[in-house]
Amino acid sequence: MRGKVSVELRGIMEKFNRLAFETKKLLDMSHGLAAAGGPFTMFSIKEQGDKIEKMKRELEQTCYRLMEQQPFTVDMGRIGFVLKSLPDVERIGDYAFHLGRMRDELGVAGYKDKGIPLEEMYAITRQMLEGVMAVLAGMDEELAGQIMEQDLLLGKINREVHGELNFHIETTPEDLLLEVAMTKAARFYERIGDHIVNVCERLTQSYPLGA
Template sequence: MTTRNSYDQELEYLRRDLLNMGNAVAIAIDEAVASLARQDEKLARKVMDDDDEIDRMEVEIEDKCMVLIARQQPLARDLRVIGTGLKITTDLERMGDHAYDIAKIALSMNNQPLIKPLVDIPRMAQLAQKMLKDSLEAYTALDITLAEQVCLNDDEVDHIYNQVFRELLTYMMEDPTTITQATQLIFVTRYLERIADHATNIAEWTIYLVTGQRRRKK
């Protein structure tokens, strides 16, 4: 195998590792929101325990990236591939942290009657998860069009976040006994909004990978 072929294979392994980490994060988000909706203590604890594996993946990918930089001294597009991998790994790890945070809230709310049916929060989670899936697909396929769509979809998540925030504030003003739980649910929506932001970051890094141009933030 030539040096270039070996290097390309290592870059492919890096891409594969990123997708595996993304899949683990997507599962964590899904299970965290499910643990809240179902008030499932066992599932919430599983999400929190599994976060260690996501952290391990981050460290492993970072180490591989640093070895590639040190050994290959990449230039131009190859350097963008590795640099983008490092950035995406950071975003994925932070998504995993937010899933952990949601599971922790689910644990603290276990067995408490919900002040309102959880309709918008699961919908928000589904949108954020789709953004994560699409951003990773765009990264894999180097699909700028799909990456741009992910960036646009962030507005819908922000809209739901603002809507739920106002609704929960109304609950607190009308009934002070709801303040503790409403505040916790506001945190959940904030974590989901941040997850969507990180998915947007991945899409923007994909655009940079393909074009070499940084997408201007709104």
């Protein structure tokens, strides 16, 4: 029985990594929605969101079932990490979905003309998600530090975006709807970064993955 439990405990980390991968895919799909003739629709994005929610529920149920079997302390660390981090992954998916919906409703006309670096913010959050998956696989302390630095950069860009958009709101009120949407989008990317950092901090501080 213990051997079976140990296999399942290793499996929950692999499943969590897969969940992170599917969440990154949702972020990519939401971003790709903006491309002219892009292959993604809000229907396909919603399907991906539903897939992630199903994976999250199944992983959560597995964790609770394993807890009932009173695993060793290090194993409880793994279970605790997953359970505490699932809400962060869920919020990342929520923000990615909302970004896709805003792009679907408003398009991206004017983003580059107004000098708003949403493309850069998307690229940073994507790199951060990839970084978390790499940390999960190899417990790279240096890489974890880079993720923290990227989050600080996201915060800096978000503050600059808000200052720039406040200027545009005053000077081009006819574009108010788009400008407000871009302000929200920048904030969503920053919040995605915050949730990624939450996961990364648990990985590096809660317990040794290699134990």
